[in-house]
Amino acid sequence: MASAKYREIAAALTAEIADLPPGTKVDGELAIAARFDVSRAAARAAVQELERQFLVRRVRGMGTFTARRVDYPISSHRAPSWSHTLRDAGATPRTVVRSCESIPMPAAVAAKLDAPEGTAVWRLQRRSFTDELPASWGTEWVPAATVPELPTALRVSDSLDHVIRTVGGVAPTRSWVRASMEAAPDEVADELAIDPGAAVWFVKSLNTDRVSGTPVCLTERWIRADAIRVVFEVGEDLGG
Numbered sequence: 542m543a544s545a546k547y548r549e550i551a552a553a554l555t556a557e558i559a560d561l562p563p564g565t566k567v568d569g570e571l572a573i574a575a576r577f578d579v580s581r582a583a584a585r586a587a588v589q590e591l592e593r594q595f596l597v598r599r600v601r602g603m604g605t606f607t608a609r610r611v612d613y614p615i616s617s618h619r620a621p622s623w624s625h626t627l628r629d630a631g632a633t634p635r636t637v638v639r640s641c642e643s644i645p646m647p648a649a650v651a652a653k654l655d656a657p658e659g660t661a662v663w664r665l666q667r668r669s670f671t672d673e674l675p676a677s678w679g680t681e682w683v684p685a686a687t688v689p690e691l692p693t694a695l696r697v698s699d700s701l702d703h704v705i706r707t708v709g710g711v712a713p714t715r716s717w718v719r720a721s722m723e724a725a726p727d728e729v730a731d732e733l734a735i736d737p738g739a740a741v742w743f744v745k746s747l748n749t750d751r752v753s754g755t756p757v758c759l760t761e762r763w764i765r766a767d768a769i770r771v772v773f774e775v776g777e778d779l780g781g
Contacts, residue, residue, distance in 0.1 A: 547586035550577050554587060555596060563609035563672060567597065595767050600734075608767065611671050616774035621715050621748050621758075622702035623669055623677065632671045636699040639666040639678075639732075641692045643685055650682050653747055654756040661685035665701070668732055676769055678732035679762035687711065687757050705748075705757055712751040713758060720744045720771060729763045740766040 550573065558567055568576065574584035588605060591597040598608040611632045619626065627634040646654065646662040654662070662682050669677040681701060687709045688694060694704045705713050723743045730737040742764040749756050764771060 546579060547583045547590065550579065550583065550587035551590040553577075554591060555594070558591075558596065558607050561607045563607055565607045566604050567607060569605050592767075598767060609672075610768060610770040611676075612772050613764070613769045614772045614774050615715070615718055615720070615744070615746075617715050618774065619715075620702060621713055621746065621760075622700060624700045625702065627671055633673075634669060634671055635673070636667050636669040636701075638692075638695055638699075639668055641665045641695065646682075646684075650759060653759050654682065654684060656684060656756070663688070663691045665691070665695075667701075671768060674768055675732065675734045675765070677762055677764045678729060679760065681761075682759040683757065701758070709757065711753075711755070711757050713748040714751040716747045716749040716756070718744065718746040718773075720773070722766065723763075725763065733763065733765050735765060735767075742766055742769070742771050744771070 561567070570581055570584040570588055573587060574581045577584070588597065588599070592599065595608055595610050597605050599605050611627055611630045613626055613630070624634040624636065642664055643661050644664050645659040646656055648658045650662060651658040651660065662684055665681040665683060667679070667681065668675060683691060683705070688704060690708070691704065694708045695701070698704055702713055705711060721743050723741055724738045725733065725735055725741045727737050729741060730739065733741070744760070744762045744764060746760045747756055748758040748760070
């Protein structure tokens with residue numbers, strides 16, 4: 542009976558918030574409990590049900606807000622650009638550089654970038670937002686020879702794909718992608734403003750120049766599962 546009640550409440554709330562824009566503050570547990578004359582435990586279960594469906598997002602110390610997951614398609618047919626892909630999905634992207642330093646290329650990275658170990662490489666760490674919500678964080682490795690003045694270029698444009706194309710003079714395309722659903726480590730949780738252990742995508746990919754096949758960027762990116770719907774497109778039939 543209790544299970545049926547919280548599901549009824551969740552269904553009622555789902556209908557009410559359906560047309561609200563993302564980021565709209567809605568009733569929390571106490572208000573829901575009073576309104577539906579149920580225990581706080583039942584109200585909490587109803588809110589958790591909405592969270593499981595990615596319809597709301599709770600922000601510690603601030604309240605409960607409507608949510609919208611943005612599609613992030615991954616395909617060899619699309620440019621490997623975070624900002625371009627999110628704009629196509631109707632979202633507003635923004636990326637902040639956390640660090641950008643030139644270091645000797647580690648052996649594991651060199652193997653992926655097909656370069657000698659110790660070659661100069663940019664290690665770039667960035668946090669990306671969608672509609673001002675922290676949505677992605679990770680590390681990108683760009684051979685220094687591809688974009689010698691990467692820190693300067695990123696002050697002009699926050700799109701790494703755009704910088705590599707315009708400054709590096711290459712046409713990045715996805716060579717391979719590996720993705721898995723993981724529990725957010727503490728550092729990732731801090732960067733993405735989520736609880737440690739929350740569900741996140743871990744996506745590792747290599748971009749190469751479409752013409753020469755030369756590796757131009759290795760990416761290791763953590764993506765919030767409650768903010769981004771990662772969609773893999775494989776094959777020719779990419780409709781609906």
